[in-house]
Amino acid sequence: MENILNLQDVIINEILAELIDEIEDWLVIYDKQGKMIYINRHVERLSGYSKEEILQDPMKAPWDINTYNTTLKERALLAIGQNRKFETITLNKNKKQAEFYLSLTLSGIKDRNGELVLYIAIGKDITGAKRLQEKLHRLKYIDEVTGLPNQAAFIEHIYSKVKKEDASFAVILFDISKMSYINNTYGLTTGDALMKEIADRLHKVLHKDGAIAKLNSDIFAVIYEDVEEQAEVIEFINIIFNHIHKPFKIEEKEIYIEMSVGVSMFPTHAKKAGQLINKVQIALARAKECLGKNKVIFYEDQIQDEVQMRMLQESDIHQAYKNNEFIVYYQPFIDLERETLTGMEALLRRKKQSGEIVMPSKFIDLLEQLELIEQVGVQVIEEVCRQLREWIDEGYSIVPISINLSMLQFKNPNLSNDIINMLEKYNIPPSLIVLEITENMVIQEVEMAQQTILELRNYGFKIAIDDFGTGYSSLGYLKKFLFDHLKIDISFIREITKNPQDRAIVSAIISMAKALSLQTIAEGIETLEQLEIIQEMGCEMGQGYLWDAPLKPEDIKNKYLLKLYK
Missing domain, CATH: 3.30.70.270 (Reverse transcriptase/Diguanylate cyclase domain)
Structure with a gap:
């Protein structure tokens, strides 16, 4: 009978050992001196070491209690001495030096007399959870x-x-x-x-x-x-x-x-x-x-009110953009020899919800600083194309319209394609669009500017250099960039009747433009005396309040396009 009972004990112990060996948790048993005496198969699988390697050289196991730092080991032994479990998370490396995390629980086993005889460490592989936690932390921080x-x-x-x-x-x-x-x-x-x-x-x-x-x-x-x-x-x-x-x-x-x-x-x-x-x-x-x-x-305290005011202005401009409050007016170009309409310039205005019209001097700088100028510029191009299509469909004979490009628009590598796509959308020929750029825009990045202007001209657009004489360009740039029109800045026209220097500058600009086969447009003509002077100098076109201020589309149509009706 005793032999049968002993055999049962052996069988039970073997079954228990097999079950322990197969559980998915990591299990390590230490004797009371802290020597590792048993590990299950999961330890082998996760660590990459065999039982023999680990038991012969426990230092291969960085999770071993004996590798804990002094403070951690003291905390573990104190908890077990007080009949408590000790729990910790360890970062480990396997045989191939790949990192993995264990959630370890260390418990003490006592005999019938209450003496500590074994330590058991049970661990769960939490590498996946820790990696997810680290990823979430990275996303957050x-x-x-x-x-x-x-x-x-x-x-x-x-x-x-x-x-x-x-x-x-x-x-x-x-x-x-x-x-x-x-x-x-x-x-x-x-x-x-x-x-x-x-x-x-x-x-x-x-x-x-x-x-x-x-x-x-x-x-x-x-x-x-x-x-x-x-x-x-x-x-x-x-x-x-x-x-x-x-x-x-x-x-x-x-x-x-x-x-x-x-x-x-x-x-x-x-x-x-x-x-x-x-x-x-x-x-x-x-x-x-x-x-x-x-x-x-x-x-500084005093700038707070100013900045808050600025923030209100920025919010107002963003709201204006969202509400489509930016509209286009048109100012005519007059052929100075024939005294007929020869073109017009699209000029930006803001129409508030109250109906008030706001001049660009009140918002252009803010649009540029907020980098909204490019989006608004696209709106202007589309509105000009839409308006041209409407007038063409109504049977009017149309003149080219000049559109001012911002620095951001001009530097956009997709500028040519964007404008062409807009023209195709409304079936507008490029010959009806003149693109105006300033001197400073072309001299900042000469090669890029030259390539952009060449692309635009190849598509069939006319190019005008605006505000000529106010920047730093040389005569060589005029030849290099192949402009079609040259606009003489209003600052030279304003005093042309009183200031001999301004008169000499305007005369020189017109003569130079003729030598380069550029058509000249004088901006800001307000008096007959100014008109007579620039006509004598041979300027081809004029723009200014002598003829008209910028007009709403219906006004430009009624006053000018009706005269060209076919």
């Missing part, structure tokens, strides 16, 4: 492009810093100018590469003196530690400028950048995190409004 902390992480960091005793630091925002232009011109891949390079340069300057983050598409943020004086911050920013203003070489392109910088200081400007963040944003907004490059603005 890490900028995908640069790998830097993002806005959420940066704000949390500021909230934690203001709680520290005797803290003093500066919050600095760097807004990278013209990132949308860089992305549109060179592509998003180049733009992302540029952002990484900027982040690297900022890191090199910052060292261990603070923290850096990427807030949105074009703003970097820095916390500069242990500073109380503005002079220290300015010195630090100048060091950054020296690094940032060197050209960035990306995919064989050299890219130069400019920045606007806003600064608020703790505790000088604010003692609460939310106020500090708000004030650095106000300082940055003011820096972006300033003329010139690389402006640095420290928060």
Whole structure:
């Protein structure tokens, strides 16, 4: 009978051992001295080591209790001594050096006398859950492009810093100018590469003196530690400028950048995190409004009201765009020899919901600063094409219409295709469109400008250079760019009857234009005396209040197009 009972014990123990070996949990047994005496198969599968390898050399097992640091081991043994389980999460490496996470529970086994005889470690592989947790953390707190902390992480960091005793630091925002232009011109891949390079340069300057983050598409943020004086911050920013203003070489392109910088200081400007963040944003907004490059603005109380007013203006302009409040008026060009309509210029106006008409001087600069000018420019092109189609369908004989291009439009590599698509939509021939650009637009990037103008002329558009004489172009540019029309700026026409120098300049411009086979248009003619002078000089076309102010479409049709009705 005793033999039968012993056999049953053996069978039961073998069954239990087999079950323990097959469970999906990680299981390790230690004797009371902490020596590893048993591992199950799951330990082998996950670690990549065999039982023999691990039991012969437990140091191969980085999860072994004996590899815990002193503090962790003491905590584990204390818990077990108090009849409690000890739980922890460990990061481990398998035989192939791949990382995995274990959620480990360490328990003690006592005999009938209450003496500790074994330790049992049971672990669950939580690698998948930890990887998901890390991914979610990265999505929440890490900028995908640069790998830097993002806005959420940066704000949390500021909230934690203001709680520290005797803290003093500066919050600095760097807004990278013209990132949308860089992305549109060179592509998003180049733009992302540029952002990484900027982040690297900022890191090199910052060292261990603070923290850096990427807030949105074009703003970097820095916390500069242990500073109380503005002079220290300015010195630090100048060091950054020296690094940032060197050209960035990306995919064989050299890219130069400019920045606007806003600064608020703790505790000088604010003692609460939310106020500090708000004030650095106000300082940055003011820096972006300033003329010139690389402006640095420290928060001051008096600029808050001004910035808030500016924010209201920006909101108003965005709302105007959404509500389609931007409309087109037309001002005639007159053939000075025949005294007939020979063309007209499309001019932007804003018609408020109240019916008030707002002149472009009140909103153009804001549209450019908000980079809405390109979208509004597209609206103008479409409206001109739509209006031309309406007049053609009504049976009127049509003259070419001149459209002013903004700098952003002109630099858009898809400009030609965008305009052609619009013409095709309304079935308008390119010969009815004259595109006006300024001197400064063509001299900023000469090769790009030359290629763009060539493409547009090949499509059949006429090109006019606007406000001639106010920029810095040379005579060589007039020949190089193959313009069709040259518009003499109003500043020369205004005083032409009184100022001999203006008269000489206008005469020289007209003579030069004739030599280059360019038609001239004098802007801003208001008196008969001005008209007589430019007629004597041989100017072909005129524009100004002598004939008419810019008119609504129905007024231009009734006053001018009816006379050309066929």
